[in-house]
Every structure is written in structure tokens, then in C-alpha cells.
Amino acid sequence: MYGMRSRVITLLVLFSLSLLFTACSMSNQQENSEENQSAEQNNNSSEESQQKEETKEENTQESKEKEASYAYAENLDEEVDEDGLTIVSEPDIKEVVVNKQRKLPEDYEPEELIIPDVPFPFDGDQPKKYMQPEAANALEELFKGAEVEGLELYAASGYRSYDRQEAIYESNVNQRGQEEADKFSARPGTSEHQTGLAMDVTSPEMAFKLEQDFIETEEGKWLEEHAHEYGFIIRYLKGTRNITGYEYEPWHLRYVGKDISTEIHESGSTLEEFFGFYEE
Numbered sequence: 387m388y389g390m391r392s393r394v395i396t397l398l399v400l401f402s403l404s405l406l407f408t409a410c411s412m413s414n415q416q417e418n419s420e421e422n423q424s425a426e427q428n429n430n431s432s433e434e435s436q437q438k439e440e441t442k443e444e445n446t447q448e449s450k451e452k453e454a455s456y457a458y459a460e461n462l463d464e465e466v467d468e469d470g471l472t473i474v475s476e477p478d479i480k481e482v483v484v485n486k487q488r489k490l491p492e493d494y495e496p497e498e499l500i501i502p503d504v505p506f507p508f509d510g511d512q513p514k515k516y517m518q519p520e521a522a523n524a525l526e527e528l529f530k531g532a533e534v535e536g537l538e539l540y541a542a543s544g545y546r547s548y549d550r551q552e553a554i555y556e557s558n559v560n561q562r563g564q565e566e567a568d569k570f571s572a573r574p575g576t577s578e579h580q581t582g583l584a585m586d587v588t589s590p591e592m593a594f595k596l597e598q599d600f601i602e603t604e605e606g607k608w609l610e611e612h613a614h615e616y617g618f619i620i621r622y623l624k625g626t627r628n629i630t631g632y633e634y635e636p637w638h639l640r641y642v643g644k645d646i647s648t649e650i651h652e653s654g655s656t657l658e659e660f661f662g663f664y665e666e
């Protein structure tokens with residue numbers, strides 16, 4: 387009698403333990419996954435949980451790395467071209483890092499580009515009005531937020547194709563020489579504007595120019611404090627030329643998504659440091 391009962395109890399305990407374990411490992415997995423916001427809603431079906439169990443080992447490995455940091459640089463195996471520049475292997479992710487050492491593939495174009503519904507200081511359907519859709523939508527939200535504060539932002543320059551960048555760079559080299567041109571002008575493939583995730587912004591007070599004084603204006607100050615709330619970072623921070631390759635650009639916004647923009651804003655780091663592309 388007792389033997390039977392204790393066996394049943396043992397079975398029950400084992401059963402609930404196994405349920406508990408499944409639940410725990412599932413929620414762990416979800417906490418670490420990128421989609422953790424919708425996680426709570428879909429962990430009921432046991433079929434699903436079994437499927438998840440199967441891929442668990444793989445995912446845990448991945449999420450552990452993610453949890454440690456966003457330093458995805460460590461896991462890349464990328465080609466280097468004849469000029470010694472690294473060719474970006476995942477140009478389509480919003481975490482992409484493009485700089486003077488890391489160039490986009492020559493024929494790279496974002497999958498989709500649209501014109502954000504924001505004011506521009508010029509007319510016409512020009513390529514530099516375009517951004518990737520997710521970034522364009524976020525820019526519209528940012529502009530609305532600024533407008534509520536009585537600020538006047540204008541979008542000055544977004545997408546730039548490889549060919550366009552090549553023409554700009556060559557013209558700068560012709561006028562100023564290569565060494566000088568390299569200080570302020572990006573070689574083709576190395577401009578973040580080619581990703582469709584960047585937008586230079588300005589204001590009437592600046593006469594629509596892109597200059598460091600922008601940070602003295604209400605618009606510039608507001609961006610520095612609030613851009614991250616809309617998924618953008620100020621890409622080229624003051625005093626980080628040795629890391630980013632560029633002087634301070636308070637006007638250059640780069641879309642990375644709200645989670646990352648907030649973390650970067652709070653840590654005060656550059657994109658390069660955040661993703662592990664810069665070692666001191």
C-alpha cells in the first residue's frame with residue numbers, strides 16, 4: 387500500500403519537476419531571444435515546447451554570446467580586399483558597422499528604400515531623401531517628437547549609392563588631394579549613408595548646413611538627448627575620431643533600433659566599441 391503510494395508520489399514529483407524544467411529552459415531561451423516582447427504570449431502548446439527543446443542547445447549557445455555583449459565582431463569571418471579593407475558580410479542587418487576599415491560590397495543596395503514623410507530643404511525625388519523603411523518610419527516618429535517640442539528639424543541627406551559616393555570622393559581627391567580627402571570624405575563603399583540607415587539632419591537656424599555648431603541650437607541639443615528614444619544614435623561623437631574615423635557630427639543620425647540605441651546612449655560608447663570592432 388505505502389509502496390504503491392510513494393511510487394505514485396515519486397512519479398508525480400518527477401513529472402512536475404520535468405514540467406518545471408521545461409518551463410524554465412523555455413523562459414530562459416525567450417529572455418535571451420531578440421523577440422522577447424512577444425514571448426509571454428506563445429509558450430502554451432506542448433508541441434511548440436518540444437520543437438523549442440530540440441533547438442534549445444543551439445539557441446542557448448547563441449544567446450549566451452548575446453547576453454555577454456553585443457560584440458558580434460568576434461564571430462565574424464570576413465574577407466579583406468586588395469586595399470586591406472574588410473568587406474562587410476552582413477550588410478542587411480540593422481546592426482551593421484560600416485566605417486573606413488569596413489566597406490560594403492560594391493554592388494550592395496538595401497532591399498527596399500522609401501522617402502520618409504518629413505521636411506527636406508530641397509524639392510524633387512532625389513536618392514538622398516531615401517532610407518530603409520524601418521529607419522524611415524522611426525525618423526518620422528522622431529520628427530513628430532521634435533515638432534511637439536516646437537523644434538524645426540529638416541532631413542538633409544540619407545541614402546547615397548556606391549556610385550554617388552565614388553563621384554563625391556573622386557571630386558574631393560581632385561580638389562584637395564587624397565590625404566586631405568580621406569580626412570572628411572568616405573571612400574566608395576565605406577559611407578554609412580550607403581546602408582540607408584543614416585540621415586543627416588539640420589534646421590533653418592543652421593541655414594540647413596551641416597556644421598558642429600548645430601549642437602548649440604535647441605534642435606541639436608534635443609537630438610543629443612532624445613534621438614535614442616526613437617532608435618537612433620548620434621553616430622560620430624565628440625572626441626572619438628580615433629575610433630569612428632570621423633570628427634564630431636552632431637547631425638548624423640544612424641538607425642539601430644530602440645533597444646540598441648538606448649544601450650549605446652546610456653553607455654556613451656560608439657557603435658564600433660559596442661559591437662566589438664574597436665580594441666584599445
Ligand SMILES: [Zn+2]
Nearest residue numbers: 584585586638
Ligand atoms: Zn552623414
